[in-house]
Amino acid sequence: MSQDPLEGCRISAGKKSAVSLGKALHPPNLLVVVEGTCGACVAASPVSAPEGSCSYNVAHHHLCVCVRVCMAWQGLQKGETLASLKQESENLRRKLEEERGKLTDVELHQVAEKVETVAALSIKTRRVLKGHGNKVLSMDWCKDKRRLVSSSQDGKVIVWDAFTLNKEHGITLPCTWVMACAYAPSGCAVACGGLDNKCSVVPLSLDRNENVTAKKKSVAMHTNYVSGCSFTNSDMQLLTSSGDGTCALWDVESGQLLQSFHGHTADVLSLDLAPSETGNTFVSGGCDMKANVWDMRSGQNIQSFDNHQSDINCVKYYPSGDAFASASDDATCRFYDLRADREVAVYQKDSIIFGASSVDFSLSGRLLFAGYNDYTINVWDVLKGTRVSVLFGHENRVSRVRVSPDGTALCSASWDNTLRVSRT
């Protein structure tokens, strides 16, 4: 096997100096360097620089430089190239799919053929929560079914009684981009975190004059931003996911790390705890396009799903705990059956080309609400795989959708600085 990292790459202009060109960036005014993949790596054809009217003095070069191959070169054994390893991985994957296919491969919508279709839904906004001065990034309902906590890009976390539109508490964090917030099961505290790489717990108080921010307590410490957080079955433990690629379980009182979960190869963007009474698992999704299921006790990754073609923004369990759904930047939402260990449905449509940022199920699990980056919310029939309804109204990306604990309403948080509570 050749030792030359550029073997297999076609370079028609200049020679191996093309690599150094790529590193030198733009010498003034003369060169448009285009990176592309070459035939040896991902089997795409070479790329040319864009044509079109251009008033700069530019020389168009046809380049094909495979920088990725060069960087990964260090990790390969003698006798192997990246190409051969990829080939081997592909073979294994194909074999696995073949074996899986031998079992009766029935899609969910086929099993649900005889099920009655869902009647057309007319979902209207009943409350608009205004008060954040910047993008609302996340929200969570309280178990009392009417209160909720929301966090925004400007570092503010607000606790609302959504029913009366009353703002009950305001917490100011010293960082921007508070991407994670969660309500404690007792309803007496909230957790929040983001670009400060921490997740803090703030106990709430009945005294309006009390500054709750002062009682804020740092619990989780990560080495990159905190993307999601959730309390376990009590106020005493906190589960967090982070941009550093790990998830972790913390003891709230002492801040002690109880368990960490390693396995993702990129930012972890979301997590959800299994609703089972006896189970101790949770699922996480990340930028490595994988959704992983973890055992909280051992820290082991017990199942993994890699069907998505882009970052997974959100994962959520089905109400029974036997399945879960994921939302991704590849504009699809997918549904996985944990016992069958496979994806059983894909929710996609030609007219939906923007990434899905968030998903949640209705109480029965029949409906899947998904918020998208094209400012809409699509409602899917989980069993049939069809879209039941579209909700318009937000004026910017929908960052989070959550159904209230008793299933009576849907709350959507958006980059248009508002939260909306909707129902049929």
Added chain:
Amino acid sequence: HILNFYRFLKNSYIIPEREETLDCSFKMQDPNTGVRSQPQRLVITTIPHAITGEDIVTWLADRLQIDVQEARSFGSMLVALGYIYPLQDHKRLVIKPDTSLYRFQTPYFWPTQQWPVEDTDYAIYLAKRNIRKKGLLELYEQEQYNRLHKWMNHKWDFIVMQAKEQYRAAKERKKPDRVVFDCQERAYWVVHRPPPGTVSAMDYGLDRRTDPNADEVTGDIHMLTINNMFLSRRLVKHCATYIGHDPFLSACLPSNPWLTDDTTYWNLNMSNVETPTKMRVERWTFSFKELLSDPRGRDDFRLFLKKEFSGENLAFWEGCEDLKWGTAATMKEKAEQIYKTFLARGAPRWINIDGKTMEVTMKGLKHPHRYVLDAAQTHIYMLMKKDSYGRYLKSPLHYASFHSVFLCPLFPFLKKHFLSDAHPIILRQQEQELRAKMAANAPVDITQVMSKLSKQGKDVPPRPVNK
């Protein structure tokens, strides 16, 4: 070739679309199947290939098989991203479904080219417009120009030189071409340097730390499991079971609070309510998990177990939950307490678990950790689920709950409890007080419970002794 370029960039989260948009844009321009266009007189120059907003919306609705509202939304996204630009009102990047005119942006300016949008280029553009006609810049553009002039001062000569060069080169073109290019360039900058106060579709939030070297060539081999047709049926069954309880799919009685602003539904379903609703009691019959996870259901079950003199099972299970999910500091203490109360020989509330489980548990308790009682807890859970739960469902207690009248709330019993808008902190205090009282008092007087059952719904039941 542009499509190939795009394929390479497909996974970038900055570019939200799939091939569909490009495909869509190409198809729209097809003279045979695309949107019909005509030359349009704008000011004194004819702009070729202009299309009306309503034509775009109609074409999209037809091509993508969606309704007009969605087509408008989709069209507006195309405009917001700069694939189509408006000729009039060029700063508002939306589709107006009327005779307002739009044009397709040249692929050179498409966001998928993913060229870094440099401030230098913007400065050149603004300078060029300034050369053409002073005072042409809008207020926000003027501010930007001043700002750039300030911090790019060191290369301002270069910028002015480039601007002049471009201006000169543009003059050499035919007027119609020049006007078109000016429109295109202007549209490009409205997308990438939006006027203040507008929403920019280019805003993607934070950068994600994706590892470009993650060429992972390892694969996970999973345990292949049983036939999934059977498993998918479970999911279907779950939906069918709960559909009557789903407020999005069935009526909420008496009414959905978010619709009528009436909180009766919540008041009737509070965790400490005297008489649970029929729907709620029905849910307890779906699974043991449902019964345990509803605090009111668990209370009912606890009462039932006391009658059967097997209350220690539930108490043990709750103790284990408390151990698992509780604070790390008191964990050892809790484990010891549970051992003394439930597991030790001669313990006051001794639970009946098999020998093997007992052995494993005892061994684990020498070095207790939060999951040390897992085996015992699972055993007891299964015991309750397979044995007590079945009997509970057939018991007079459950029967009474199921057949109690609930639709017309009886005011006397509502008065004694806080309503659903009470703050969770208050509710928690109330709960703690109640628990303290229960712990202090004597166990439930069975005769009181029986007399309560005999007066099924005829009048307000008497308050039990220990509340």
